[in-house]
Amino acid sequence: MESHIYYLFVLALPVACIAWTVTKEEIFREAREFCVDRSKNCNKLIKRKFFYVFTCEYCFSHYVTVIILFITKYTLIYASWRGYLIAFFAIVWIANVYMSLYNIIRIDLKKEKIRVAKEESELNGE
Template sequence: MTPPIYWIFILAIPVACIAWTVTKEEVFREPREFCVERSKSCKSLFQRKLFYMFTCEYCFSHYVTILLLILTKYTLLYPDWRGYILAGFSIVWIANVYMSLYNLVRIDLKKIKLTAQKEEEKLKNGDLSP
């Protein structure tokens, strides 16, 4: 029996979280910078693509999804290899929607923070004009 379809939305959460953290957050900055450098300087196409994978959240989400499917054995619609392929691409797509939404929220929060800082500066300088 195939698991319920709503699991695909749940499984996409850790994929999005891991892919975003590895490719965007400060905690992995040094390894990411190393991978960026290697993705540009390696002579072998295979090596350049391998290192690039750790710098792109979309690319990396595919590999995280493969690992997740191996661990969970989740299939979508079909109980065989076709179900793994459908689940894999579906999870990647949903995870990337999650990451895009998260990025939009972060941009909005940064805008609000910058606006608040500008207003604070105006108040400190005694400028009360709108």
């Protein structure tokens, strides 16, 4: 059972990494902007929801988790479909905790960078 908990936290790492990268990072900006536009301007609800998934890290993490579970066959607590269901929600939750913590760290780093730049400009008499 202990190794199952270990794998839960390990499997949530690639889910968080993939979900964050696709929905937030610069490398996918153009594709994301296209998806944002389509999620707002498609004429059918199902199309809008499909494109919205690629703009929301929480939503996208569910789909990444399904793929990870399919690849790894990881179950939690039970060996049947119930184990997959529990693992699915547990991985999504842990991955989103990781992404929230990462976001907090990034914001703190940006604030510190701005503060240092302001202090340097004051010292230089600008």
